[in-house]
Every structure is written in structure tokens, then in C-alpha cells.
Amino acid sequence: MKKIAIIGSTGSIGTQTLEVVRTNKDIQVTAISAGSNVELLIEQAKEFKPYIVGIWSEDKASLLREALSEFDIRIVTGMEGLLEIARMPESEILVTAIVGMIGIRPTIEAIKAGKDIALANKETLVTAGHIIMPLAKKKGVSILPVDSEHSAIFQCIHGEMNNKISRLLVTASGGPFRGKDRAYLENVTVEDALKHPNWAMGQKITIDSATLVNKGLEVIEAKWLFDIEPENIEVVVQPQSIIHSMVEFEDGSIKAQLGTPDMKLPIQYALYYPERRYLPGDRLDFSALSGIIIDTPDMDTFKGLSFAYRAIKTGGSMPTVFNAANEKAVALFLDRKIKFLQIYDIIDACMKAHSLIQNPTLDEILATEQWVYSYIEDYMA
Numbered sequence: 001m002k003k004i005a006i007i008g009s010t011g012s013i014g015t016q017t018l019e020v021v022r023t024n025k026d027i028q029v030t031a032i033s034a035g036s037n038v039e040l041l042i043e044q045a046k047e048f049k050p051y052i053v054g055i056w057s058e059d060k061a062s063l064l065r066e067a068l069s070e071f072d073i074r075i076v077t078g079m080e081g082l083l084e085i086a087r088m089p090e091s092e093i094l095v096t097a098i099v100g101m102i103g104i105r106p107t108i109e110a111i112k113a114g115k116d117i118a119l120a121n122k123e124t125l126v127t128a129g130h131i132i133m134p135l136a137k138k139k140g141v142s143i144l145p146v147d148s149e150h151s152a153i154f155q156c157i158h159g160e161m162n163n164k165i166s167r168l169l170v171t172a173s174g175g176p177f178r179g180k181d182r183a184y185l186e187n188v189t190v191e192d193a194l195k196h197p198n199w200a201m202g203q204k205i206t207i208d209s210a211t212l213v214n215k216g217l218e219v220i221e222a223k224w225l226f227d228i229e230p231e232n233i234e235v236v237v238q239p240q241s242i243i244h245s246m247v248e249f250e251d252g253s254i255k256a257q258l259g260t261p262d263m264k265l266p267i268q269y270a271l272y273y274p275e276r277r278y279l280p281g282d283r284l285d286f287s288a289l290s291g292i293i294i295d296t297p298d299m300d301t302f303k304g305l306s307f308a309y310r311a312i313k314t315g316g317s318m319p320t321v322f323n324a325a326n327e328k329a330v331a332l333f334l335d336r337k338i339k340f341l342q343i344y345d346i347i348d349a350c351m352k353a354h355s356l357i358q359n360p361t362l363d364e365i366l367a368t369e370q371w372v373y374s375y376i377e378d379y380m381a
């Protein structure tokens with residue numbers, strides 16, 4: 001029996017993780033948690049009967065307590081609740097399916113408690129990779145990537161032992177606005193940006209795919225996960241999303257991982273690594289493809305990627321600024337307070353105004369996030 005706790009069980013990754021649990025009969029869900037979606041959380045709790053259910057806001061906890069009163073389930077709230085889930089003795093793996101920098105502290109707590117991490121939450125490695133990776137090594141825990149690109153790389157390097165990687169080729173779909181110019185992007189709406197061509201995901205990451213910030217975050221994550229310098233990480237546009245990423249070794253050989261776009265594959269791979277299991281779903285039909293399309297990213301128009309390279313090359317607290325500024329700017333865009341291209345203006349302004357902290361501690365990372373939020377408040381006033 002695998003024992004997993006999930007933070008962010010009601011979201012896109014969280015619900016697909018539970019689908020993987022449903023089809024495999026040997027995973028026990030020890031805890032689930034959400035921000036505010038009590039209805040779904042109650043349904044999930046009744047189905048999976050975890051030991052702990054977490055909800056962010058205290059206000060909603062009473063609804064949970066009432067609905068789950070007949071079960072022997074502990075209800076926890078806030079950050080303390082997430083930390084309790086992270087370190088609970090009954091679990092072996094923490095699935096970080098929560099969105100935002102709120103995922104960092106629970107991830108650290110779980111590593112300290114010796115849990116492997118099935119990592120979906122991007123913000124963790126982007127902002128605190130220099131803390132997380134050495135800590136995971138020290139504690140002997142595995143960071144198992146859930147993101148499709150990193151899972152693809154992880155699958156490609158399996159069995160390669162100490163063979164030297166010369167390049168990572170991270171694929172990008174290019175998002176809904178691939179091939180468009182700045183004039184077109186000037187007036188795109190929230191609805192336009194939410195129409196991802198291949199993947200159904202949470203709202204924030206879908207906007208990040210449209211700006212290419214998502215790919216930028218993935219480049220930064222890849223640096224930490226695979227210990228590769230950013231100049232050796234290249235982004236390749238593959239609009240069909242069938243090549244999920246590639247690895248080039250020092251002899252020039254390139255390995256790729258392909259498949260239909262289905263997040264359940266990388267989720268299941270992370271949970272059972274290194275074992276593979278049957279996964280129901282469509283298989284790639286090469287006879288139905290007219291070809292495999294490859295393109296280069298337009299980093300001048302879609303500045304998300306250039307900002308990410310700038311942030312990771314600068315290092316220190318800059319990736320946190322990039323990430324937090326984007327998080328806030330995307331929220332403002334989704335609230336229709338700013339236009340699409342202003343997301344870039346806000347990130348750029350924050351990165352230029354920031355006084356760099358080298359090798360930031362967790363407290364400094366969280367303080368940098370707060371500095372970014374107040375800077376944006378003044379910027380918008």
C-alpha cells in the first residue's frame with residue numbers, strides 16, 4: 001500500500017491524482033486539503049476516508065466538521081494544518097498540488113519528516129530550490145516531478161546513471177497566442193487567454209502558458225531538479241504537446257518522451273517510480289499525425305521566458321520576485337484590473353526595483369514575496 005497525503009486535492013492536479021488513486025487499488029490517501037472548495041472536499045473525504053482533512057479558512061472549517069461528524073477524521077486549518085499534513089506519520093509521499101508560494105513551507109516540513117515529494121507546485125523550487133534540493137539530499141528523500149516536462153526528463157535519464165547531460169530541451173506548446181504579435185496581444189481578453197490548445201489546467205497556470213511565464217518557471221525548476229546550468233536548458237516549441245521534453249547527452253544522442261497530453265501519466269509515474277503501471281486512456285496514433293511540428297519560442301513578444309532566464313542568471317531572491325510579481329499580476333489580469341501585456345510590465349518593474357538578496361533564507365524569500373505585493377500595490381495606485 002502506498003500512502004499519500006495531498007495538499008490542493010480539489011484542483012486540477014489534485015483531482016487527477018485522486019483519479020489515479022481510483023484506478024489503482026493500492027494507494028491509501030492519508031490526508032487531503034483545499035483552499036475554500038468545501039463541497040468537493042467533503043465528497044472527497046467521504047470517498048477516500050483520510051485521517052486528516054485540511055481547509056485554509058477557519059470560517060469554512062465548521063461546515064466540514066458538521067458534514068464529516070460521523071467519520072473519524074481530524075479537521076485542520078491554515079498553515080499549521082498544512083504543516084501537520086506534511087509531517088503526519090501515516091504518509092510516505094506528499095503530493096504538492098497546491099498553487100502558489102504557500103506550498104513552500106509544507107514541502108520543507110515534509111522533507112524534514114523524511115517524506116518523498118511528488119512535486120507539482122512550481123513555486124517551491126523556483127523560489128527555494130537552493131534550500132529544498134540540499135535538504136532533500138541530506139534527508140535522503142526523492143523529489144519526484146509531476147510536471148509533464150520534468151517527468152519527461154526524469155523518464156529520459158532513468159537508467160543513465162552518471163552519464164553526462166549536455167542539454168535539456170524543454171518543450172512548450174506555445175499557448176493560445178503562438179505566432180501572434182504585440183499588436184494582437186494588446187487587447188486579448190481573459191477568456192481568450194484561458195483557451196489552452198492542449199491541456200486543461202487551473203486558471204493561473206493556463207494564463208502562465210499564454211505569457212510563457214510557465215515555461216520560464218519550468219526552466220528554473222529544471223535547473224534545480226537536474227542540476228543543469230540555465231545556458232544548457234533550451235526551450236523548443238512543440239505545439240501538439242506530444243513530445244513532453246528531451247535530453248541530450250554528451251555523445252550527441254537525444255532521448256525524448258512522447259505520449260498523448262494526459263497529466264495522469266506523470267502523476268502516476270511519480271507515485272510509483274520507478275515502476276510503470278497500466279494507465280487507461282488514448283495512445284499516440286502516429287498514422288493520424290501529418291508530422292511533428294517544432295518551432296522556436298518568440299522570446300521578444302512572450303517575455304515570460306526572457307524574464308525567467310534573467311531571474312535565474314541573477315539568482316538569489318530574483319526568481320522569487322519574478323514568481324511573486326507574476327502571481328499577483330495574473331490575479332489582477334483574471335480580475336480584469338489590468339490588460340494582458342501589463343503582466344509583463346509589472347514583472348519587469350518589480351525585477352528592476354528589487355534589491356537583490358544573495359542566498360535568501362526561507363524568511364527572506366517570504367519577505368521578498370511581501371515586498372513584491374506591496375510594491376505592486378503602490379505601482380497600481
Ligand code: NDP
Nearest residue numbers: 008010011012013034035036037098099120121122201202
Ligand atoms: P488549481 O488552481 O486547479 O488547484 C489549486 C489547488 O490548491 C486547489 O485544490 C486549491 O483549493 C488549493 N489551494 C489554493 N489555495 C490554498 C490554500 N490557501 N490552502 C490550501 N489549499 C489551497 O491548480 P493546478 O492543479 O492547475 O496547479 C497546482 C500546482 O501544480 C501549481 O503550482 C501549478 O503550477 C502546478 N502544475 C499544474 C499542472 C496542471 O496540469 N494543472 C501541470 C504542472 C504543474 P480550492 O479548490 O479550494 O481553491
Ligand code: MG
Nearest residue numbers: 147148149218
Ligand atoms: Mg508543464
